[in-house]
Amino acid sequence: MSDALLMGRDEALGICERVLAASGADQTEVNLLARRSGLTRFARSHIHQSVAETNLQVVVRAAIGEQVGVASTNDTSDAGLADVGERATLLASLSTPDDNFPGLPEPGDEPASLSGSPATADFGPEARAQAVRTCIAIARERGQTAAGACSATVGAHAVANSLGVRAFAETTRANLRMVLTGDDSSGFAQAHAADASEIDAPALARTAADTCARSAGxxxxxxxxxxxxxxxxxxxxxxxxxxxxxxxxxxxxxxxxxxxxxxxxxxxxxxxxxxxxxxxxxxxxxxxxxxxxxxxxxxxxxxxxxxxxxxxxxxxxxxxxxxxxxxxxxxxxxxxxxxxxxxxxxxxxxxxxxxxxxxxxxxxxxxxxxxxxxxxxxxxxxxxxxxxxxxxxxxxxxxxxxxxxxxxxxxxxxxxxxxxxxxxxxxxxxxxxxxxxxxxxxxxxx
Amino acid sequence: MERLTRSAVEAAVSAGASYADARVIETRIERALVKNGATEALVAGVDRGLGVRVIADGAWGFAGTCELAEPAIRDAARRAVDLARAAAPTIDEPVRLAPVEPAVAEVAAEFAIDPDDVPVEDRIALLVACDRLMRAEGVAIASGYVSVLRRDQHFASSEGASIFTERIETGGGLGATAVGEGLACRRSYPSSHGGRVETRGWEVIDELALPDHAARTAAEARRLLDAPACPSGEMDLILAGGQLALQLHESCGHPIELDRVLGTEASYAGTSFLTPDKLGGFRYGSEIVNITADATLPGGLGSFAYDDEGVPAQRSWIVKDGIFAGYLTSRETAAQLGLPGSNGCMRADGWARLPLIRMTNINLEPGDLSREEIIASTERGMLMEENLSWSIDDRRLNFQFAAECGWLIEDGEIAGMVRHPTYTGITPEFWGSCDAVADRESWRVWGIPNCGKGEPGQTAHVGHGVSAARFRGVRVGVVEDE
Structure with a gap:
């Protein structure tokens, strides 16, 4: 059983391997980028956007000698993966040589192993809305209006090339940023973190509110x-x-x-x-x-x-x-x-x-x-x-x-x-x- | 496509949405860049997915997915409803939409030459030929590029709209950079923002006649190395081409977006000085300043048949005889302002994004002097045409631009080239100083394919019809040499 937040190493690199195996180019490289994200946006002290996105993109770079072509798709069906590899190779064959292309990199040092934060993966629409409500409440206490965005993203990134490079990581990102506005002034605060639990919404809102109040008049x-x-x-x-x-x-x-x-x-x-x-x-x-x-x-x-x-x-x-x-x-x-x-x-x-x-x-x-x-x-x-x-x-x-x-x-x-x-x-x-x-x-x- | 959008809308309504719309989109992008003799990028991308937008419990929710199987689509619709319900406790008033007649339509792309009929080899050969001509002039960096975008989209709504749209965008251009002691000077043709991009076919590239402009573009980049720096002070400024288009974009196009005016971009891109109390009475510019929003212009990059709420494309006044006359609106913001309906400006950057109010083609209507007459009647001034840098405050008042090249005007004639010109101003003062606008002879629609807005970030493709215009007593030469 995988403990992946979005996509495990084997699954991600497995998709890359399918493209590499079918490629007819001299050298081939595959980037796989998967993402699941949500964002809660607020203005005039209410939430006006509450959105989510799921996507998976495959980008293939194929080289024939010093001729290089790039193709991408978000269709990861067998047909979609076969097509993206063929298109990259075809484009490489039609390209003029890039004398400065040194070839794809050989495997070297193993990249450090990083993992994402489960707290960020769990930072869903209800939790984000709660954080936003906290900010709005603090703004209202101070006679200010609140605008900003609160987001959480879980991503998976894999890279594989035909020379043996293999890399994989899951990443997480959380962000809360806001502008609190008074009659003639405003204040700003933000936090970015891999782990959503590190974002202190009340503290940020108080910082923005203080800045807004102090810059009045x-x-x-x-x-x-x-x-x-x-x-x-x-x-x-x-x-x-x-x-x-x-x-x-x-x-x-x-x-x-x-x-x-x-x-x-x-x-x-x-x-x-x-x-x-x-x-x-x-x-x-x-x-x-x-x-x-x-x-x-x-x-x-x-x-x-x-x-x-x-x-x-x-x-x-x-x-x-x-x-x-x-x-x-x-x-x-x-x-x-x-x-x-x-x-x-x-x-x-x-x-x-x-x-x-x-x-x-x-x-x-x-x-x-x-x-x-x-x-x-x-x-x-x-x-x-x-x-x-x-x-x-x-x-x-x-x-x-x-x-x-x-x-x-x-x-x-x-x-x-x-x-x-x-x-x-x-x-x-x-x-x-x-x-x-x-x-x-x-x-x-x- | 229609089956997928219908399925998403039905699933959203079943889950409790009082309104739902869905867009399924497939986009194919082809791009070629030849730089210093090599094909530095030859790219073909395919992207497809579905986005579903709902109102549930009076609040908006949106979900996008790249999985186009029925279960994934129904799941996205349910998630959109859940997202709306999470937002609902914070709203004071439920979302209301201005009415629109639900359209049922199929809209084909308009083009004379199908870009698919132009082989990749021919595209590369064109760019390689331009590259040779530019490098023969001794520039350090020569680049040429072409791009083709094809987009098929189906929109359906719970009100009964069903709109299939096919869109083609074709564009290209050249860039040359000369490098000297402590200097890097760039010239572009025909514009620094994506060259020229239009909603037409390969005829756009043919009309550009890129090889005919390659040597001149590169030669001007080299000449800039020896040109004097921009003088500092106040002088008359003539803007034309891409620079006037971007001036219009930043100081008029963005501040008339009604969502921004009403505060929904406050934390990011900012708000607007054009508050609703100014509508119909505020002097935005001099009496000869007439600005329209027109999504119906043939070939315009901001043209379309229906926006992403299913509202038909329209032409409306933004500034009439210098007076601020109208906004860019959505169904929601039109209702908030008590307008009878939206003027159709909601567009999304693909299936994964919620539609926002975006510019269409924002145009400075032509005046009655020729461009040559404007130059000839300028005693001392500067002409700037291609943009290099831009910045404006978060209410769209204080702006500063740099252009690739300035042309000094003395006694009504071009007197020489100036390196790295800059100018700055305050929006209503600047447009209030406009005393001449060139006629239709030099008027054309410039595409801007990189207009950013919103969180998550979205990029819109918009247009600006401009000729040339003169502004009196503008502060130029803002950069201090150290």
């Missing part, structure tokens, strides 16, 4: 350079964009990364250490990538010095190194990116940072952040859901939202205080930072 401040204390959600947002542009092995090879020609150089302050680690238990762990290779810890910035990037087998071959286990699903041409980013902690609390700031801003989170110029690591975005003015070492009230336009490596060179605790967003874990002279380029009306 916002005043306008002028854009310009401000000493800014960035709470962890703001930091992780910036790190995500820096990571995908600067430490993408393909972007580095093609000359699109801000770190092109700068690896080994000091690119930001010595206090900054950034790395990617798919096995760190503080993150949402994944043991292997979409080529079935173990995700290795990769130093991205070490004491201010650029060290990365991350690689799949193709970008590793292009640069004469080995894969770090960061391949994307075949068909994705964006390149390998860090997906489990960690920023080294310091020794300050956010309260310490506020007390040490004569005049500055406290930022809860950013909204709609985007790369303005990836080659120069310039980002823009808006503050949201809790932006505060600090004067004389104290928070003196909320401020209307501001737009930042800032060079990220420059900002990381001006960090002078780092939080001693961190928080997880989906792909990054980071402490709060105080950044001197963070550049705000505009303002808005609320």
């Amino acid at each position: 916002p005043r306008s401040v002028e854009p310009g350079r401000w000493d800014a204390i960035l709470e962890p959600p703001a930091v992780t947002d910036l790190l995500f964009f820096l990571a995908i542009s600067a430490f993408n092995g393909l972007a580095c090879h093609e000359g699109r990364s801000p770190l092109c020609g700068r690896m080994g150089e000091r690119v930001c302050g010595e206090s900054i250490a950034l790395w990617d680690d798919g096995l760190d238990p503080r993150g949402l762990r994944r043991a292997f990538d979409f080529e079935g290779l173990p995700r290795r810890r990769v130093e991205l910035i070490s004491d201010g010095v650029a060290v990365g990037p991350v690689h799949d087998t193709r970008t590793a071959a292009l640069t004469g190194t080995r894969s770090t286990g960061h391949a994307a699903l075949p068909g994705n041409t964006f390149g390998p990116v860090p997906a489990h980013i960690f920023l080294r902690t310091g020794d300050a609390t956010v309260s310490d940072m506020i007390a040490a700031t004569e005049r500055g801003l406290l930022i809860t989170r950013f909204h709609y952040t985007n790369l303005v110029d990836p080659r120069r690591a310039i980002l823009t975005g808006m503050t949201r859901d809790g932006t505060f003015l600090i004067e004389g070492g104290e928070v003196v009230g909320g401020v209307r939202n501001l737009r930042f336009t800032e060079n990220m490596l420059g900002a990381l060179s001006r960090v002078d205080m780092i939080g001693r605790d961190g928080r997880l967003d989906q792909m990054a874990w980071a402490p709060a930072l105080r950044v001197r002279d963070f550049r705000f380029s505009g303002a808005t009306e609320f």
